[in-house]
Amino acid sequence: MKLLQEQTQKLKIGESLIIQTASRLLIPFIQLFGLYVIVHGHYSPGGGFQGGVILGASFVLLALAFDQKFSMQYMSEKTSGLLANTGALIFVGTGTLCAIFGGLFLHYSALDVLIPLGPIEWRSFGIFIVEVGVGLAVMSNMAILFWVLGSNGEMDEGL
Amino acid sequence: MEQFTASIIAKYNYWIYVTLMMIGFYAMIGKRNLVKKLIGMNIFQTAIILMFVSSGVKIGAKIPILDKHKALEHGIGVAGVVNPLPHVLMLTAIVVSVSVTGVALAILLRIYRKYGTLDEDEILEKLGK
Amino acid sequence: MKALALFTTLVTGAVLLYGTMDFPAFGDPQSPASTHISAYFIEEAVHETHVPNLVTAVLGDYRGYDTMFETVVIYCAGLAVISVLRRKKSDKEDSRS
Numbered sequence: 197m198k199l200l201q202e203q204t205q206k207l208k209i210g211e212s213l214i215i216q217t218a219s220r221l222l223i224p225f226i227q228l229f230g231l232y233v234i235v236h237g238h239y240s241p242g243g244g245f246q247g248g249v250i251l252g253a254s255f256v257l258l259a260l261a262f263d264q265k266f267s268m269q270y271m272s273e274k275t276s277g278l279l280a281n282t283g284a285l286i287f288v289g290t291g292t293l294c295a296i297f298g299g300l301f302l303h304y305s306a307l308d309v310l311i312p313l314g315p316i317e318w319r320s321f322g323i324f325i326v327e328v329g330v331g332l333a334v335m336s337n338m339a340i341l342f343w344v345l346g347s348n349g350e351m352d353e354g355l
Numbered sequence: 356m357e358q359f360t361a362s363i364i365a366k367y368n369y370w371i372y373v374t375l376m377m378i379g380f381y382a383m384i385g386k387r388n389l390v391k392k393l394i395g396m397n398i399f400q401t402a403i404i405l406m407f408v409s410s411g412v413k414i415g416a417k418i419p420i421l422d423k424h425k426a427l428e429h430g431i432g433v434a435g436v437v438n439p440l441p442h443v444l445m446l447t448a449i450v451v452s453v454s455v456t457g458v459a460l461a462i463l464l465r466i467y468r469k470y471g472t473l474d475e476d477e478i479l480e481k482l483g484k
Numbered sequence: 485m486k487a488l489a490l491f492t493t494l495v496t497g498a499v500l501l502y503g504t505m506d507f508p509a510f511g512d513p514q515s516p517a518s519t520h521i522s523a524y525f526i527e528e529a530v531h532e533t534h535v536p537n538l539v540t541a542v543l544g545d546y547r548g549y550d551t552m553f554e555t556v557v558i559y560c561a562g563l564a565v566i567s568v569l570r571r572k573k574s575d576k577e578d579s580r581s
Contacts, residue, residue, distance in 0.1 A: 238535050240420065243543065245450055284559045287552050302548035319533040323544030326551070333555050334450070337562040341457040348464060349569035362505070369504040377497040385489030411518060414511035419526070419538035426530040436526050438518035439538040443547060446539070447554045454561030461565040 211261050219261040226254040234331040238320065244330025251331065252338025264347055264354030273343075273351060276336040283333025290325050368409050375402035387475045389466070393459050400452045404445045411438035 234247030259267035271279075291302040299306025304322025305315035313321060347354040363370070379402060382395025419439040421431060463473060470478050508515035525542055535541040543551055 237540050238537055240537070241418075241539075243446075243537075243540050245446060280559055280562055284555050287555050291548070291552065302545075302552070304545070316532065316534050319545055320535050323533065323535060323540060326544050326548070327540070330551065330555055333559055337558050338453075340562045341453075341565055344565050344569050345457065345460050345464065348468075349571045350573050351570070352573060365509045366504055366507065368510045369501065369507060373497050373500050373504070376500070377493050380496060381489060381493040384492065385486050409510065410515065411522075412511045413513040413518060416513070421530055421536045421538065423530060423534065423536040426536070431526055431530070433518075433523045433526050434513050436538070438522045439525060439542055440522045441517065442539050443542045443550075446543065447550055450554055450558055454558050457561050458564050458568075461568045465568055 215261050219257050223254050223258060226257070227251060230254065230331075230335075234327060235324075237327050238324065244327035245334055248331040248334025249338060251335040252342075255335075255339045256342045259342065259346065259354060264343060265352060268343065268351070271336070271339060273340075276339050276343075279332050279336035280340065283329045283331070283336065286329030286332070287326050290322060290329070294322075369406075372402045372406040372409075375399075375405070389463055389473045389475065393456065393463065396459075397452065397456060400448070404448055404452075407441045407445050407448070411441035413437055 230247045230250035230253075232247075233242035233250055234244055237243035237247070255267055255271060258270065290304070293310075294303050294306045295301045297306045297309045304319045307322065308315050308318050311318075343351060343354065376399055379395045379397070379399030382398065383392050386392055386395065413434060413436075416435055416437045419436050419442070421436070466478070467473055470481050472478060472481075508517075525538060525546065529538050529541040529546075530536060533541045533545050535545075
């Protein structure tokens with residue numbers, strides 16, 4: 197705790213010490229909860245969109261409590277663009293793989309040729325892969341939207 | 356008259372959506388500030404999302420998350436589970452609404468960069484000279 | 485101008501309320517929205533996909549195209565925001581055009 201306080205005092209940016217320390221403590225748990233919402237989407241309310249938005253909100257909180265440059269140390273502009281591309285590619289790539297291996301587009305049972313899990317289990321697992329892709333794309337796009345809009349396009353200190 | 360009031364009470368939910376929609380619509384066409392127009396558009400979208408989600412409601416039904424083993428063995432009664440289709444449609448509609456808001460805010464910032472104002476009349480004045 | 489806007493809004497609301505006369509009542513299990521294909525989803529989705537959350541099953545499997553283009557939509561939104569707004573800090577002075 198003392199170390200956290202010293203670290204935040206040294207930075208001299210953003211909001212007051214209480215807000216900075218509290219958000220530093222909270223953000224790992226927010227991100228863990230976002231991952232849980234994505235992964236547990238089969239059995240509880242949740243899924244790619246909701247979990248991605250929670251993950252993106254953690255970066256928004258970091259940018260609001262400290263400053264935008266500080267939050268971009270953790271996910272730079274290039275990385276976020278790359279993650280958005282990866283998410284969209286995972287989704288489209290899964291559909292295309294299904295088409296290549298003899299099914300229809302996005303018909304996950306066709307992937308049974310690759311790893312024999314059974315066609316019905318593959319439909320469940322294919323939904324999971326697709327949700328991870330959606331979560332990545334939504335997370336990075338939320339962060340991009342906030343960063344670009346908040347700093348008027350300059351990607352520096354921001355709000 | 357009694358029949359009329361009974362029909363209103365049976366369909367009171369539509370009055371809520373129409374009122375919300377009217378607030379948003381008035382903000383879209385009556386206000387002169389572009390940001391207020393955008394907020395009106397968001398209220399309009401919220402009204403439509405509420406209407407779609409409410410169309411899946413069944414009185415006395417449960418949420419569409421089932422017990423897997425029970426469902427596999429005994430099957431599921433249709434009347435006991437809420438209609439999941441409007442939820443899916445509105446999940447995607449919310450994401451579209453976020454994207455539309457983001458792009459609209461970007462265009463508004465660009466307009467502000469160029470004209471220095473977000474008021475419709477002043478922008479038209481600057482365009483006319 | 486404001487009176488005209490208010491008048492248009494009220495007329496639109498009245499027309500929509502008139503249109504809801506034919507709509508099903510709140511919470512009706514026999515409404516057209518929950519009789520045709522949604523009954524099939526509720527009965528068969530768990531057997532066909534082994535996913536207990538019906539919303540996820542419909543979102544990821546039966547309506548996969550919809551979700552795919554949803555991802556493309558939000559990707560395009562990020563792309564559009566960057567291309568409309570992004571600028572380098574060095575040319576701040578002459579970026580008024």
